[in-house]
Amino acid sequence: MDKKITIESIEREAAVMRRHVIEMGYAAGGRGAHFGPALSSIEIVASLFFKVMNHNPLEPTMTERDRFIQSKGHACLSYYAALVETGYITKDQMYTFKGDGSFLSGHPSRNMRYGIEISSGSLGNGFAIAGGMAKAAKIKKEKHKVYCLVGDGECNEGIIWEAAMNGAKSKLDNLIAIVDRNGVQLAGKTKDIMDVDLEALWKAVGWEVLIVKEGNDTASILKALEKMKNSQSGKPHVIIANTTKGKGVSFMEDSISWHARPLNKEDYEQAVSELENA
Amino acid sequence: MRKVPIERLQEWSKLGHRTVLGETLVMLGADYPEMVTVTADLTPTARLTGFKEAYPDRFYDVGIAEQNMIDFTAGLAVEGIRPFAVGLAAIVPMRPAEQMRVALGYMNLNATVVGIEAGVRFGPLGNTHYAMDDIAVVRAIPNFTIVSPSDPLQVHKALYAAAEYDGPIYMRLTGGPGFPIMYPEDFDFQIGKAIEYRKGSEVAFISNGALLGEAVAAAEILQTKGISVRVIDMHTVKPLDTVMLDKVFSENKLIVTIEEHSPIGGLGGAVAEYKAGFSGTPKQVFASLGDKFQKLGDHAFLMKENGLTASGLAALAEENL
Ligand SMILES: Cc1ncc(C[n+]2csc(CCOP(=O)(O)OP(=O)(O)O)c2C)c(N)n1
Numbered sequence: 001m002d003k004k005i006t007i008e009s010i011e012r013e014a015a016v017m018r019r020h021v022i023e024m025g026y027a028a029g030g031r032g033a034h035f036g037p038a039l040s041s042i043e044i045v046a047s048l049f050f051k052v053m054n055h056n057p058l059e060p061t062m063t064e065r066d067r068f069i070q071s072k073g074h075a076c077l078s079y080y081a082a083l084v085e086t087g088y089i090t091k092d093q094m095y096t097f098k099g100d101g102s103f104l105s106g107h108p109s110r111n112m113r114y115g116i117e118i119s120s121g122s123l124g125n126g127f128a129i130a131g132g133m134a135k136a137a138k139i140k141k142e143k144h145k146v147y148c149l150v151g152d153g154e155c156n157e158g159i160i161w162e163a164a165m166n167g168a169k170s171k172l173d174n175l176i177a178i179v180d181r182n183g184v185q186l187a188g189k190t191k192d193i194m195d196v197d198l199e200a201l202w203k204a205v206g207w208e209v210l211i212v213k214e215g216n217d218t219a220s221i222l223k224a225l226e227k228m229k230n231s232q233s234g235k236p237h238v239i240i241a242n243t244t245k246g247k248g249v250s251f252m253e254d255s256i257s258w259h260a261r262p263l264n265k266e267d268y269e270q271a272v273s274e275l276e277n278a
Numbered sequence: 279m280r281k282v283p284i285e286r287l288q289e290w291s292k293l294g295h296r297t298v299l300g301e302t303l304v305m306l307g308a309d310y311p312e313m314v315t316v317t318a319d320l321t322p323t324a325r326l327t328g329f330k331e332a333y334p335d336r337f338y339d340v341g342i343a344e345q346n347m348i349d350f351t352a353g354l355a356v357e358g359i360r361p362f363a364v365g366l367a368a369i370v371p372m373r374p375a376e377q378m379r380v381a382l383g384y385m386n387l388n389a390t391v392v393g394i395e396a397g398v399r400f401g402p403l404g405n406t407h408y409a410m411d412d413i414a415v416v417r418a419i420p421n422f423t424i425v426s427p428s429d430p431l432q433v434h435k436a437l438y439a440a441a442e443y444d445g446p447i448y449m450r451l452t453g454g455p456g457f458p459i460m461y462p463e464d465f466d467f468q469i470g471k472a473i474e475y476r477k478g479s480e481v482a483f484i485s486n487g488a489l490l491g492e493a494v495a496a497a498e499i500l501q502t503k504g505i506s507v508r509v510i511d512m513h514t515v516k517p518l519d520t521v522m523l524d525k526v527f528s529e530n531k532l533i534v535t536i537e538e539h540s541p542i543g544g545l546g547g548a549v550a551e552y553k554a555g556f557s558g559t560p561k562q563v564f565a566s567l568g569d570k571f572q573k574l575g576d577h578a579f580l581m582k583e584n585g586l587t588a589s590g591l592a593a594l595a596e597e598n599l
Contacts, residue, residue, distance in 0.1 A: 031402040031576060073406065098402035100575035105404030109574075121406035122369060123342055153319060156341030187321035187339060194341035256322070 005051045007219050013085055014046040014218060015278065018248045020081035022271045024097040024104075025263050031098045032262040033106070036246040036255060038077035040182040041149060044215065044241060047222045048147055049082040052229060057087040060115045066144045067117050067133055071126025072151035072180065073107040074260070079116075080104055088115040124157030126150075127177065131163045134175035134236075145229060148177045153185025156194045161205060167236040168206030176228050177207075177238040181215070182245035186259055198240055208235040215241025249274055280305060282431060287459055290430035294454040295488075296394055298433040300325025303362060307333045310441050313360040316340065318347045324364045324394050348374040348391070352381035355389040360441060367393030367409035367450060368400065375415050382446040383419040390440040390447045396426070397452050397487070397538030398567065401576040409450075410567050414543025416448040417516050424515040425469055426450040426537075426545075428490035429460035432513060435467040443469060450515075452538055453488030454577060460490050460511070472519035478508035481595045482526045482560070485536035486512050486545055492581075493536050495588035500595060507595070515545050518552055526560075527553065533562040534595050538586060541566040563598045565591055 018039060025033030045068075049055070053066040070079045080097065083089040089104075093114075096102035103111055107121025117133075120126035130148040137144055154160065167175055179198060183190050202209045208231060214220045221241055228237040245259075246252030249271045263271070290298045306313050307329055314336040315329050321339060330337040340347045344365055351363040363370070370393055371378050382389055393412055400407035416422050423445060427433040433451060440447045447469075460475070467473075475490065476497055485493040490511050497507035508530055510522060526533060533553075535546035546564040553559050567584050581587055585594060 028402065098574070100573075100579040102574050105574045106400075106402050107404045107406045109404055119406060121404065122373070153342050156319070156343050158343060158345060185342065186319045186323060187317075193319060193339055 007222065010046050010050045010222065011218050013050050014042050015275065016085055017042050017046055017078065017081035018275050019272070020084055020094065021077040022249070022263070022268065022275065024077055024080060024094055026268045027095045028098040030262050032260055033077060033098070034074045034260040035249070035252050035263065036182070036184065036258045037072060037075035037151070039247045039249065039252060040216070040243040040245045041075050041078045041180045042247065043218050043221050044149060044178050044180060045078045045082045047218060047225055049086050051222060052225045053147065054144065055115070057115065060088060061112050063142065064144050067146045069118055069120065069126050069130040069133070069146065069148040070108055071120055071130065071148055072123065072154050073120030073126060075149070076106065076108050079108060083115050123151065123154045124159040128159050128163035130175060131167045131170070131172060134167070134172040135170055137174055138172070145174050145176055148175065150177050150179050151185070152179055152181040152183065152190050152198065153193065155179065155196070155198060164202065164205045164207060171234055172236040173231070173234050175236040176225070177236070179238060179240045180243055181240050182243045184245040184254060184256055184259070188256055202238045202240070206235060208233040208237045210237070210239045212239055212241040215243035216247045248278065281464065282434060284462060287430055287462065291457050291459045292455060294457050295430070295433050295451040296325045298430050299364070299392060299394065299437070299451060300328050302434045302437045303329045304332050306437065306441050307336065310360060312358065313362065313441060314338065314354065316347055316351050316354070316361050316363040318342055318344050318365055320364060320366065326364060344370050345374040345377050348377035349381050351389050351391070352377070352385065352387055355387035356385070360388060362390045362392060364392045364394065366407065367396035367412050368407045371412055371416050371448060378416065379419045383421045386421045386445050388444060388446070390449055392449045392451065394451050396450045398572055398580040399452060399454050399577055401580055402574065404574055405571045408572060410540045411543065412450060413515055413539050413545070414547070417543055417548065421445050422516065423447045423469060424450065425513055426452065426486040426515060427513050428486060428488065428511050429453070430457050431459070431461045432467060436469070436513065439467060439469050450487065457488055458491030460494070470514045470517050470519060472513070472522040473511040474508065474522070475511045476507065476509035478506040480505055480530065481507045481532045481534060481599065482510060482530035483507055483534050483536055483591070484510045484512050484526070484545065484549060486515065487538055489536050489538055489586060492586065492588045492591060496591035496595070499588055499592040505596070505599065512545060515548055518548050520552060523549065523552060527556060531560050532595060532599055533560050534565055534591065535562060536565040536586070536591060539566055540569055542569055561598065563594060565594055
């Protein structure tokens with residue numbers, strides 16, 4: 001997008017996106033929202049939408065756009081926040097999140113008018129579909145990239161590894177996965193539920209792997225994304241980004257209970273005040 | 279089987295089927311030492327924390343891996359352990375359908391697969407989280423029994439019945455917070471044996487799951503208009519209680535099948551398939567979620583959209599009489 005984008009400007013956008021996450025989740029009232037999963041992924045999504053990806057909100061279907069696939073679809077609020085800030089979705093629409101008849105469901109529903117590439121939310125499938133999209137770009141000799149956000153718990157799914165093997169075999173060097181390694185899944189800590197060496201696994205299936213120690217640090221994640229975007233390894237790429245679930249709101253950080261739940265007024269006010277004074 | 283006091287039933291009604299499931303599994307754990315619980319990263323969602331704490335050695339979380347959950351469950355069952363595998367009805371059975379067919383169905387294993395939040399209970403989460411086809415998928419698998427209990431006590435009793443049942447069961451759970459109590463007192467529950475909940479001569483409502491409450495309310499609306507309605511609680515979709523259906527065919531004029539499922543392959547489909555073998559049977563209409571993906575909305579909104587409310591059901595019956 002705009003050339004004048006700097007790390008500071010992305011950080012400012014990330015801060016606005018965090019506020020949007022809280023606003024949308026609060027607007028959903030008793031229907032609740034997946035706060036933790038969205039907040040851990042803010043810097044990743046902001047870096048993609050404000051700097052790394054070539055896209056145009058005025059032309060959501062332009063052929064040469066880079067594709068963003070949110071395979072961990074339950075974190076849709078970070079995606080929607082980026083779509084609001086880049087101008088795909090209006091603020092009024094944003095407040096319909098999870099409302100009766102709204103198009104902003106609790107998991108993304110394909111809607112090309114608003115920049116939503118695929119329906120996701122059944123874990124594992126978005127990543128495998130991204131593989132097909134990357135292959136399609138190769139078939140059609142198109143130069144764009146496919147960026148796919150995956151959860152670390154989501155990597156429990158067999159289909160992740162089926163698709164990863166296929167991606168390596170098909171030499172999908174236009175596919176860049178980002179694992180949001182926040183260390184918490186639905187029922188507990190990832191290390192308690194399925195303790196695996198993700199780095200070794202991704203390497204074993206033939207992917208180029210990059211670890212980002214501070215996945216909520218914009219400069220670090222941006223550098224990794226740019227590096228993978230320009231890599232000449234010929235392999236598909238994965239960035240394993242260590243993040244904090246619920247990042248930015250103290251009581252949501254590293255919390256299992258804030259994976260998904262309603263936000264009451266008191267907690268909403270506390271979250272807003274923390275974000276405003278950050 | 280234990281006696282459940284009315285206070286507990288009221289609490290279960292307030293909290294919905296997940297709480298009944300979680301608490302009943304703990305009781306089953308005490309009563310059946312060979313019984314275990316398996317899940318795929320759903321412990322708090324499916325209210326399994328109590329079981330996990332009570333029986334840490336008999337609780338297995340395979341991670342977010344539903345296909346593995348079913349095959350792992352099958353492996354346990356092959357060796358004589360009695361597993362209850364718990365997943366989201368929207369994901370299990372559809373995702374591991376082949377594992378359910380080949381491992382549980384084909385080998386006719388003693389295992390129970392529980393699908394929580396069936397139908398469109400997950401309203402605002404959207405279509406990826408709606409289970410509108412789960413019965414259809416399982417019904418096509420030979421050997422599977424499918425139970426869709428209609429009230430909190432029936433969920434409890436059905437889980438107990440499952441613990442002693444021969445063959446694989448899919449237990450489809452509906453009924454969230456505000457799950458109507460239809461059976462305040464203990465009652466006779468047998469898998470495969472429908473319950474005539476209300477007598478009536480003209481219309482026959484055949485329902486299952488938490489919609490029984492709406493069906494009975496609709497019958498009362500029609501009663502005030504002088505239309506007599508029989509209500510059948512067909513909690514078991516497979517095998518169907520054909521003795522009860524034969525009675526309905528000979529005694530009622532219109533059948534309305536009522537389910538929080540697609541009209542294809544569910545209770546309505548099962549009744550229609552059986553009915554196709556006879557001439558001169560009553561007309562059947564389907565109250566269902568329709569053959570479509572849904573709009574987004576909360577559960578009450580979607581029930582209304584699809585006419586699955588007392589007034590919607592009453593209107594459907596009246597139009598077709
Ligand atoms: C196939 C499938 N199984 C189960 C679920 C329910 N579920 C939603 S989020 C979640 C945990 C995801 O954990 P992770 O991938 O680590 O993402 P995080 O929430 O930490 O960002 C689960 C089990 C689902 N959406 N899809």
